[in-house]
Amino acid sequence: MENIIKILQKYNIQPSYQRIKILEILDKKREHMNVNMIYDELSKEIPTISKATIYNTVNAFVEKGLVNCLTITPEEARYDFDITPHHHLLCKKCGKIIDVHVKCPYTESMEIDGHRIEEIRGYFKGICKECLSHETL
Amino acid sequence: MENIIKILQKYNIQPSYQRIKILEILDKKREHMNVNMIYDELSKEIPTISKATIYNTVNAFVEKGLVNCLTITPEEARYDFDITPHHHLLCKKCGKIIDVHVKCPYTESMEIDGHRIEEIRGYFKGICKECLSHETL
DNA sequence: TTATAAAATTATAATTATTCCAATTATGGA
DNA sequence: TCCATAATTGGAATAATTATAATTTTATAA
Ligand SMILES: [Mn+2]
Ligand SMILES: [Mn+2]
Ligand SMILES: [Zn+2]
Ligand SMILES: [Zn+2]
Numbered sequence: 001m002e003n004i005i006k007i008l009q010k011y012n013i014q015p016s017y018q019r020i021k022i023l024e025i026l027d028k029k030r031e032h033m034n035v036n037m038i039y040d041e042l043s044k045e046i047p048t049i050s051k052a053t054i055y056n057t058v059n060a061f062v063e064k065g066l067v068n069c070l071t072i073t074p075e076e077a078r079y080d081f082d083i084t085p086h087h088h089l090l091c092k093k094c095g096k097i098i099d100v101h102v103k104c105p106y107t108e109s110m111e112i113d114g115h116r117i118e119e120i121r122g123y124f125k126g127i128c129k130e131c132l133s134h135e136t137l
Numbered sequence: 138m139e140n141i142i143k144i145l146q147k148y149n150i151q152p153s154y155q156r157i158k159i160l161e162i163l164d165k166k167r168e169h170m171n172v173n174m175i176y177d178e179l180s181k182e183i184p185t186i187s188k189a190t191i192y193n194t195v196n197a198f199v200e201k202g203l204v205n206c207l208t209i210t211p212e213e214a215r216y217d218f219d220i221t222p223h224h225h226l227l228c229k230k231c232g233k234i235i236d237v238h239v240k241c242p243y244t245e246s247m248e249i250d251g252h253r254i255e256e257i258r259g260y261f262k263g264i265c266k267e268c269l270s271h272e273t274l
Numbered sequence: 275t276t277a278t279a280a281a282a283t284t285a286t287a288a289t290t291a292t293t294c295c296a297a298t299t300a301t302g303g304a
Numbered sequence: 305t306c307c308a309t310a311a312t313t314g315g316a317a318t319a320a321t322t323a324t325a326a327t328t329t330t331a332t333a334a
Contacts, residue, residue: 114266129251
């Protein structure tokens with residue numbers, strides 16, 4: 001809680017009650033939630049919370065560089081509190097989005113073919129470990 | 138034209154007039170078009186064409202593995218007739234989506250952390266060569 | 275503490291991308 | 305040609321997201 005407030009302040013975001021709660025959830029559940037998942041979870045604690053607030057808040061978080069927005073699923077945006085460089089696997093079976101920690105030879109900032117690259121996102125699709133284990137049963 | 142028909146047949150897609158025209162456009166314009174761009178372009182030739190047809194068609198193309206669907210822009214899907222493995226740069230300035238040909242150590246099929254990887258998409262964000270050159274003027 | 279201005283939240287409307295569906299039209303083979 | 309099937313079409317439905325305007329909360333100064 002105190003910790004979360006410090007993080008918000010560090011990123012120049014006024015730590016309002018709902019902003020704190022939203023960031024807390026993103027921190028606790030590292031499952032790359034979408035707006036509806038955040039909303040369903042938060043509604044339990046704050047029944048009056050509005051989806052507009054969640055949209056506003058995650059947009060602000062992304063804007064300020066506090067969380068990353070993933071577009072691995074075509075339907076809706078996912079949010080990731082872990083902003084250290086890593087990639088993601090979308091499991092075709094269970095739909096979960098799982099961190100993939102592979103060393104990438106391309107660093108965050110570089111030049112390729114004369115273009116200036118500032119951000120890299122690796123999106124993988126396949127079958128996750130857990131689903132594979134069920135398959136063999 | 139004949140060529141396009143052969144490709145459709147090879148992928149087990151009945152070569153109807155609109156399907157041929159849609160694939161022709163994706164072949165001619167390699168700019169990773171979205172449905173609206175395809176629609177605007179095609180409307181000139183086929184004023185009666187429906188967006189539903191374009192959605193149906195590109196979905197079928199993706200389903201059959203004839204084109205790739207890119208989710209680099211969060212707003213809408215982009216379609217790429219070039220299915221050879223390559224990555225993409227979204228220019229933050231002009232919005233163009235540009236092919237990035239870098240060697241990736243991760244091949245199409247592999248195992249990572251026990252997960253089975255079947256597809257890899259590298260999405261880069263930055264400033265394209267052309268926009269950089271304008272910047273220095 | 276109270277007043278007040280600014281900021282945040284909320285409910286709702288609007289927008290946009292996409293899918294669904296039912297009616298119409300085109301197509302390929304008997 | 306006739307018919308069954310497939311493809312196309314327009315419009316309605318759905319879903320994600322943004323915009324807007326009213327309300328509530330917060331920060332701060334009198
Ligand atoms: Mn992650
Ligand atoms: Mn491409
Ligand atoms: Zn899985
Ligand atoms: Zn550019």
